[in-house]
Amino acid sequence: MSTDDIPARLARALAAADSDRLVYDLAGIRDQYRRLLAELPGVRVRFAVKACPVDEVLDCLAREGAGFDAASPAEIEQGLARGVPPERIHYGNTVKSDAAVAEAYRLGVRTFATDSIQDVAALAAHAPGSRVFCRLSTTGQGALWGLSRKFGCSAEDAVRVLETARAAGLVPAGLSVHVGSQQMTAEAWRDAFDTLADVLTALAARGIVPDLVNLGGGLPALGYLDRHGQRLDPPLDKMFAVVREGMERLRETSPVPLDFVMEPGRHLVADHGAVRAHVYRLTTRRQPGGATARWLYLSCGKFNGLYEMDQLCHRLVFPGRTGAPLVPAVVAGPTCDSDDTYGADGHRTPVPEDLASGDPVWILSAGAYATSYMTQGFNGFRPLDCATTDTAPDAPADTTADTLAYAVPGTWVAAGPEGTD
Ligand SMILES: Cc1ncc(COP(=O)(O)O)c(C=O)c1O
Numbered sequence: 001m002s003t004d005d006i007p008a009r010l011a012r013a014l015a016a017a018d019s020d021r022l023v024y025d026l027a028g029i030r031d032q033y034r035r036l037l038a039e040l041p042g043v044r045v046r047f048a049v050k051a052c053p054v055d056e057v058l059d060c061l062a063r064e065g066a067g068f069d070a071a072s073p074a075e076i077e078q079g080l081a082r083g084v085p086p087e088r089i090h091y092g093n094t095v096k097s098d099a100a101v102a103e104a105y106r107l108g109v110r111t112f113a114t115d116s117i118q119d120v121a122a123l124a125a126h127a128p129g130s131r132v133f134c135r136l137s138t139t140g141q142g143a144l145w146g147l148s149r150k151f152g153c154s155a156e157d158a159v160r161v162l163e164t165a166r167a168a169g170l171v172p173a174g175l176s177v178h179v180g181s182q183q184m185t186a187e188a189w190r191d192a193f194d195t196l197a198d199v200l201t202a203l204a205a206r207g208i209v210p211d212l213v214n215l216g217g218g219l220p221a222l223g224y225l226d227r228h229g230q231r232l233d234p235p236l237d238k239m240f241a242v243v244r245e246g247m248e249r250l251r252e253t254s255p256v257p258l259d260f261v262m263e264p265g266r267h268l269v270a271d272h273g274a275v276r277a278h279v280y281r282l283t284t285r286r287q288p289g290g291a292t293a294r295w296l297y298l299s300c301g302k303f304n305g306l307y308e309m310d311q312l313c314h315r316l317v318f319p320g321r322t323g324a325p326l327v328p329a330v331v332a333g334p335t336c337d338s339d340d341t342y343g344a345d346g347h348r349t350p351v352p353e354d355l356a357s358g359d360p361v362w363i364l365s366a367g368a369y370a371t372s373y374m375t376q377g378f379n380g381f382r383p384l385d386c387a388t389t390d391t392a393p394d395a396p397a398d399t400t401a402d403t404l405a406y407a408v409p410g411t412w413v414a415a416g417p418e419g420t421d
Helices: 008-016 026-039 055-063 073-081 098-106 117-126 155-167 186-205 236-253 266-272
Strands: 021-025 043-048 067-070 089-091 111-114 131-135 143-145 171-176 181-183 212-214 259-262 273-286 292-298 326-332 349-352 360-363 386-391 402-407
Touching (some): 008 021, 008 026, 008 273, 008 360, 008 386, 026 055, 055 073, 055 386, 073 098, 117 155, 131 212, 155 171, 155 186, 171 186, 292 349
Parallel strands (some): 021 386, 043 259, 089 111, 292 326
Antiparallel strands (some): 143 181, 273 360, 386 402
């Protein structure tokens, strides 16, 4: 693969890196955010913090006007520390303890997801008077990660939950859905809107008129390969069209103006983050059964950022090796754990045959969930350092004067211009 389809800014930052790191392209994330708002006018974004709890990324989105979907008091605190007011942060996790609810309320959050009458009772006790939205379950069909069982309730339960909330002095503010992460079909969105419309009608019959519809996450990244190495090609334009139609339909039937919120995670950051890793070794070994197989071991794998490799493959770039003869190899991470292997069993990736230990490799579309999924040192492999690259705010649009910042986890520092790290 050539580096042609990597944004130049990201490619420059990766090329300038002389040690392993995860690089986020803030200008790319900003553009992606603006594209999303242009596609879905009127939607307010609450970025799902878990997808990339990196201060610089949160700052970048907050400056654009995004708020945060937080799943714990610690994520709320992180959002507040970025200067985002509590009104732009909601507690989007239906799973929470009494103490967590009370802490979120103390921090100023007044909007909470819920999906059970037990959780509603806790909210009434520890977050009195708050606005609650009830998460409806979805089938998760068509998504790489379905999210269909742990969260959400049936349409009938949602009516009961919001009636209970009203009776307990909470504000039954709305409904939410999540169609499943990396959803690959527009039909899942259509189904979600059908359910939302039905439940809004049922609520209206009981005198409950929500003003909030939270469409959750699920919008896909475009740069992944499936477990067998085939490009994943989600019909994004069609999805946006279905969401626009669905929003219009709900607006037409609602007696009050509806506030539409979305909680994208992956869609905003996945394709704008990449790992600069390096080659451990390309080996040839006879496998059980007698066939010879090549294995390419890399410095980054499942336990230092690429946890999602069970479900997908990342595109790899071997800088400086374009044009070299390619050989098929199973790719794996550095740990002494057989789960730390890229893609489906037996999946082989074409790799340059002359790779040497220490050669750089770029792992693309690694910007979502990677920082959250890093272990603290499985087998002694420490979490990846992080870096950001951005267009200098005062630079003309066509300049190459990007800036690069990098640091070890937890101690972010701004470095000088590109290439000086
Ligand atoms: C409540 C909620 N909102 C949003 C997201 C973000 O989802 P995605 O990264 O698929 O956009 C998640 C992810 O699990 C979630 O649980």
